[in-house]
Amino acid sequence: MNMRESQNMTHTVAVARSEGPSKASVIGRSVTRLEDGPLVRGDGSFAADINFAYQIHMRVVRSQIAHGRIIKIDIDEALAQPGVIAVWTHADVAEVPPIPFRATTLKGLEPYCQHILARDRVRYVGEPIAVIFATDPYLAEDASDLVWPEIEPLPVLLDAFEEPGEFAPGLSTEPAVIRKGYGDVDAAFAGAHAIVELDLAIGRHSGVPLECRGAVARYDAGRDVLEMHGAAKKSHWNRDEMAKMLGRSPSGFHLYEGHVGGGFGVRGELYPEDVLVCLAALRLRRPIKWIEDRREHLIATNHSRQQRHLIKAAIDAEGHLLAIHDEFFHDQGAYVRTHGPRVADMAAGLLLGPYRVPAYRALGHYRLTNKTGCGTYRSPGRYETTFVRERLMDAIAKRIGVDPVTLRRRNLIKSSEMPYARPLDALGVDVILDSGDYAGLLDKTLMRVNWDQLNTNLAARRAEGELVGVGLAMFVEKSGLGPSDGVRLTVDVTGSIQLVTGAASVGQGMETVLAQICAEELGVKYSVIRVLHGRTDLIEFGNGAHASRVTVMSGSATQIAAQKIRRKALEAGAIILKIPVDELELVEGHVRQLSHPQGPSVSLGDIAKDLHPSSRTLAGREPGLSAEGWFFSEHMNYPYGIHVAQVNIDKGTGEVKVERYLVAYDVGLAVNPMLIKGQLVGGLAQGLGGALYEEFTYDQEGQPLSTTLADYLMVTAQEMPQVDVMITEDAPSPLNPLGMKGAGEGGTNGVGAAVAAAVDNALNAPGFVTRLPIKPMTIHRHLRETKYKVVPHA
């Protein structure tokens, strides 16, 4: 077993475990990953690596016009090209219903869903209008240039802040307004000592995994089974919904998740191309392969984030929040996609973060524009609202004349108030902050970065003429979205252990984490456990991987299943060894007597033989050393964190360099600190991209301008700051036996907010940053306008 002590973190494992043989606990250890061997050898099985004999290649023809009425699409020339087998437009797939979405309580969104090929109108550049099927991907791409659409342009709507237009006759581009809130907001504002108002915006970003999407479908007519390979994230939901769309029974339709080259919210959602390959496999009776190229990815796969918030706070003389009113405009892009209104819903439901807010009103305008459709992206609704809320807190601090840390501390919910129920819901469940010591983490953070000394040092550098500054942001994440997760655990006669889960792997290390939890209960090495995921043919139900739910939900289900196996093994061992069960222990894969570790023992493999259905010793017991574990949760849990960014601005170019960064994050229980640190640092890189570099932009006609990785600027090794990660376990979740909370999104959540505060600080211009990403030209303009006269801080 390969182990590596985590560096750079204060990490103490002092959480009560369930009763077990944990002499050398594997939970809490930074063990290396089960996933890595095949991936470093090049043996991975990513979507494009899957091939079937006689496969046909699909190429999508996409709209080059942002909004228009389809007059005619001429496919004759394309159809006549060598190797071309079929060309479809909407008329060929008219019976297939549009792609559905995962509902919230909001009604009336159905007419806004996307058809798998555009019907009547195109609504964004990149919308599929036809598909080519050919014997070779090069030939398919050649033919796609010979499809001639005739489209009458219509006026484009590109800004969700503008007056809504017409989606279709009788349908507004504002399908819904999300309303949440509680308390007497108007009275609070009427009686306030002061009102602080801000107008803030977040740009359009997305997950942009390194692997583009892909799907390979085949139909086995002999068994009447349709398969789609290259699935990710939500295999079961996608299978069930596609089965409905194609009129098939889910039991004859299976999705297979292989290796997945990054998820981040966008990959593994149900898109037109998934349905098209499945439909084509049924119709053309040959395997169909579709691999997205990067340009397609950047205009067709979900975008995210874009919102504008008009937020105001009513405060008393000490800066205590009395009420918050937020009216925001959510740019959903051209269609309601699979997430429905979830990002806007979470923005409204989770905006308040760690603060006590007596009255609150959110009004979210959920609006469609002629741009790529949107969905979730790592820390959806929270990256945006943490920026908005923390900007507000900084503005209040300035208004009251106290430092930002003091102002925050005055408004934090206390650990003694936990669990803290907000009269709000998000994702259809009540927001009940389950546990947390926000002030405690603030203390630890300030000590970790030596806050006062740091500010003194930076002030001295500013006095020398450098544009350096520091910013801090606090936030509450959410994780462990229910309602349920199940796993099936089987020990075979060789003692090998297989865990089948309905969860998914998008590269986050879930196989290792589930194996660690399983190994802990069974007293075996984690490396002997094989974890299978994302396969609808192996397990009937699954909720996939999203919302930082896998460790919490599937991890808890794994623990339950492993406890059942353990009990079964001990009971069987008692019969075999003729020793009372309460005198036995399960250690290193063997059942043995507690008082005589060197005495007789029996291996898990031999117990599996004993419990084999054909075993003569079965004697009426349930056959098989196997068990299912189910975990149910009605509520999410709420990890929390603090980000501290230190920046240095180039006076000549306005470029922001992040010199140092701290992510402090409480996960309740750290199953594998190395993987959590990996999640936090990786998430930070994406958050930093959104704060400083990444943005999907459009010209006035709705032509996308970020269509290559040379336009959409992701962080490289050069831009990454020196990162310190502090993982704490101060507030285990009471909602699962191990106390775990998710860590997938805490590295991303606070970056925009912390970097914005640091830039303000460096420029000595409180409130300067009102928009993400913070571009060099904006800072350059400011420097020019202020003629470089940056006043040193008092």
Add this chain to the structure above:
Amino acid sequence: MNQRDIVLKINGAEHPIQVQPRRTLVDAIRDDCGLTGTHIGCEHGACGACTVLVDGVPVRSCLMFAVQAEGCEIRTVEGLACAGQLNPLQQSFIEHHALQCGFCTPGFLMLATGLLEQNRAISDEELLDALSSNLCRCTGYQNILDAVKAVRNALAADQTA
């Protein structure tokens, strides 16, 4: 379009294949020679996922035609391990948690292999500069840099020993 008969020599093995002149090297490696460890991330030389070594030099195999690589010694990620044993760089990536989804990993491994073969004593600055030419969306790069530096340091220790 006309087809050309060429032989690609990859990891020491010869692959006689028939390709169009326009076929990219990465497509030929993956789909004609069956070595799918080399990945395609952008097809315009920006991400580096398709990095292979051509005559010892790191090359974006999406920016080269297969016919241009005839007669060259091509090395891909499949050639790094020896008799089932991971090489030090592969082992270091695992120990430093330098990969998550693993899609960019083969490109980084080949880039780092080329860099260390060209200069065993490559400086931290040079390493940062060269490794920033490949994109990773999962790790935030710290662990990738640490993994490569560990191998470089071990090579230096070997030399002085």
